[in-house]
Amino acid sequence: MYKVEYITDIEKIEGPSYDEKKRLKEITEHYPFRANSYYLSLIDWNDLDDPIRKIVIPAEEELTAWGRIDASNESEYMVVSGCEHKYRDTAILLATQVCGCYCRFCFRKRLFIKGSQREAPADLSEAISYISSTPSINNVLITGGDGLILSTKRLKKIIEALNNIDHVRVIRIGSKLLAFNPYRVLNDPGLCEMLSQYSRPNKQIYIMTHFNHPKEITDVSMRAIELIKRSGVVLSNQTPLLKGINDDPQILGDLFNILSYHGIPPYYVFINRPVIGNKEFSIPLVEAYRIFERARSMGSGLSKRARLAMSHSTGKIELAAIVDNELILRYQRFVKFTDMSKVFKIPADADIYWLDDDLAPMRF
Numbered sequence: 001m002y003k004v005e006y007i008t009d010i011e012k013i014e015g016p017s018y019d020e021k022k023r024l025k026e027i028t029e030h031y032p033f034r035a036n037s038y039y040l041s042l043i044d045w046n047d048l049d050d051p052i053r054k055i056v057i058p059a060e061e062e063l064t065a066w067g068r069i070d071a072s073n074e075s076e077y078m079v080v081s082g083c084e085h086k087y088r089d090t091a092i093l094l095a096t097q098v099c100g101c102y103c104r105f106c107f108r109k110r111l112f113i114k115g116s117q118r119e120a121p122a123d124l125s126e127a128i129s130y131i132s133s134t135p136s137i138n139n140v141l142i143t144g145g146d147g148l149i150l151s152t153k154r155l156k157k158i159i160e161a162l163n164n165i166d167h168v169r170v171i172r173i174g175s176k177l178l179a180f181n182p183y184r185v186l187n188d189p190g191l192c193e194m195l196s197q198y199s200r201p202n203k204q205i206y207i208m209t210h211f212n213h214p215k216e217i218t219d220v221s222m223r224a225i226e227l228i229k230r231s232g233v234v235l236s237n238q239t240p241l242l243k244g245i246n247d248d249p250q251i252l253g254d255l256f257n258i259l260s261y262h263g264i265p266p267y268y269v270f271i272n273r274p275v276i277g278n279k280e281f282s283i284p285l286v287e288a289y290r291i292f293e294r295a296r297s298m299g300s301g302l303s304k305r306a307r308l309a310m311s312h313s314t315g316k317i318e319l320a321a322i323v324d325n326e327l328i329l330r331y332q333r334f335v336k337f338t339d340m341s342k343v344f345k346i347p348a349d350a351d352i353y354w355l356d357d358d359l360a361p362m363r364f
């Protein structure tokens, strides 16, 4: 059994020079570092642009002033401890504040930074009661943090509780562990046994994977994916579009294709939210749309299911088209009923990265 070691002190990793580690240590005082021996082994340390390196190793640009701590106002939708309820039919369970590694572009780094509030309680009973007493909720996303970082025993307890609620028909687990540490699956046969026990007709379990780059799809991750698939769980991939990591249409198209060959069709591709520390990964909306469309044109039919969207405080807003120098936007998910299927447009200008809470373009 390959034992994966977790590392939270950047000075303890091999790869960067002594001086570089000293500089990076300062960044980790602001935005913590966490990685593991498996994921670090994928880095080519001779390549400064290695995508895995960019995902997990701090960079000095993180200290550039930019964005907000909670760009989508997630905390506004926290209805009880550990439960966000933004869309009528969907609840988010914040079950943990830990991930297999910490992505440098994380949109929820408010959960990890020093002095952060505890948003994922040890006891989720209040959240489960809320879901149980809200019949409009038919699907629940277990996330945080990473849903699969939970022990199988704890995950089972949560899934069992959700399974006992008649109106909950879909249970989703948000996880990047199949990329970060597929040994979580390979070393614990009890996990897939538990998943197959609870993934039943009319009560489907999904794992929302988080592969950002084809380099993360290794033989080891493929073995873990096959085991998960055999347990009856359906997989689907979400990724942000990230400058320097997957903003090449060929790379994004390859990611779509390779995942779909292995039974993981792409779902949402997200615009990177303007969250503190994320500037280096950000791409203007118009450029993002063009990259995404070219990538989709290279993909198989299944990969065309991907949608490019902003996870905005008012809903999921799809970047649908560029027509006559205007970017056409459409609500896929909405908070206010009046926004259902609403289509609107903004100038297709190269300096717009996001929309503020009143939908005015944010230029940087």
Ligand code: SF4
Pocket: 098, 099, 100, 101, 102, 103, 105, 106, 107, 108, 109, 144, 145, 146, 175, 176, 210
């Ligand atoms: S896996 Fe998700 S929640 Fe965890 S660090 Fe990465 S982006 Fe953040």
